[in-house]
Amino acid sequence: MEILAFGVQADERPLIEAAFAGHYDVRCVDVFLSEDTVPIAAGYRVISTSVNADLGPGVLRHLAAGGTRLIAQRSTGFNNIDLDVAHDLGLTVARVSSYSPYSVAEFAWTLAMALNRRVVRAAGRTRDFDFRLDGLMGRDLRGRTAGVLGTGRIGEAFTRIAHGFGMELLGWDTAENPACTALGMRYVAKDRLLADSDVITLHVPLVPSTHHLIGADELRAMKDDAILVNSSRGGLVDTGALVDELRRGRFTGVGLDVYEAEAGLFFLDKSLDVVEDDTLARLVTFPNVLVTSHQAYYTREAVGQIIAATVRNVEDFVAGRRSENTLVPLTGG
Known part of the structure; x- marks a missing residue:
């Protein structure tokens, strides 16, 4: 066969x-x-x-x-x-x-760290031999709060890394993960997690009940200087609402390894094509947005x-x- x-x-x-x-x-x-x-x-x-x-x-x-x-x-x-x-x-x-849950969890942290420390912007500058530090200031993660939406195997792996950084831990899920609570995670309502977290990561499956889990109301509930990372499924985030908030100058950074309209785009070479997806074209123009092509598992x-x-x-x-x-x-x- x-x-x-x-x-x-x-x-x-x-x-x-x-x-x-x-x-x-x-x-x-x-x-x-x-x-x-x-x-x-x-x-x-x-x-x-x-x-x-x-x-x-x-x-x-x-x-x-x-x-x-x-x-x-x-x-x-x-x-x-x-x-x-x-x-x-x-x-x-x-x-x-x-x-391996570590593949996705580690990549989620890769996005968060790159955004926090403006790594992409810094690398672009040094290629032009511009070695100024203006606009590159990040923040210590120790003592800040990580909010984990979905605390299964991948969410747990992300939590362990956050614990290693010395962060406060908030979780949201249908059931508590004892391994996460043992690390000091407190489970709270979603709106509380969004309002109090400095780094927010999504690790839930895409099902009808989680479609646009992060919509306009949820985005407005987040801190203006929060970092949002989605390495799970694109449909968890209302991308149109996200663009609206980014246009208002909000968020330290947004890391997207997935995109709700990625089919027909991700995994393909579109460098010589006219990309007709206006939302994606707008997303990649924001200096505080980092989009990768569904490679967290890779x-x-x-x-x-x-x-x-x-x-x-x-x-x-x-x-x-x-x-x-x-x-x-x-x-x-």
């Missing part, structure tokens, strides 16, 4: 090929699954997709008609998949339920774990087994 893997980055290809070697043949393509590219999947019983794949009703119907029976997504999030339609079509869907350790879990998902499907990664029940091997 040959597996078709969509949206494979150059760094990922040798890791995927090595992981599947001796198990199954795998064909890696760099294009992302969409209405335009779904014909490529015809005849493939198993496909693997990336987080920005279009797995809406139309694509799913094409896949089912072409003989696909398993979709193995190489990510934890699955908001891009219409699970109800997949179920009705008899498709099995699996994801990667967990991988470490050798995390990607290796994601690929290994994907191999296991294929093996489970062939053997007729279910696991914690199964999103839509198996319909047979």
Whole structure:
């Protein structure tokens, strides 16, 4: 059996090929699954997709008609998949339920630190041999407050780093994490966390109840000099409302590794194209905004774990087994 893997980055290809070697043949393509590219999947019983794949009703119907029976997504999030339609079509869907939480937590702190200490601006200046310090003053983190929205494995890892900095810790989640409370975290209401925190980070899944978790009201509740970081899912933040607040000169910095309209943009080279997304074009002009292309997970350790879990998902499907990664029940091997 040959597996078709969509949206494979150059760094990922040798890791995927090595992981599947001796198990199954795998064909890696760099294009992302969409209405335009779904014909490529015809005849493939198993496909693997990336987080920005279009797995809406139309694509799913094409896949089912072409003989696909398993979709193995190489990510934890699955908001891009219409699970109800997949179920009705008899498709099995699996994801990667967990991988290195340190990859995302460390990158979230990378964004926060770069914004706090104006690293991007400083690096740009020194390339022009401008070594002035004007406008580069940051703040000590020790004694300031970190607000963590979502205290699962990634939020806990972020909290441990914040604790190492000597920060006060505030958390918000549907359930308290004992490991975070042991570090001194106090769980408070969301509005309290937003009002009191100097660094705010998002580590919750994107589901209907968390869409625009940070909207106009939440943004107005934050300190004018707060740092906001989103390395989870773009739809957690109302980007239009964020631009409005940035235009008013608010926030020390905003770090976005994800963007709610990133599909069709992120992971692709658009440097020679006219980007028609006015909101994104406006975002990247603010000197206190740092946008990266959904790379927080992108470490050798995390990607290796994601690929290994994907191999296991294929093996489970062939053997007729279910696991914690199964999103839509198996319909047979």
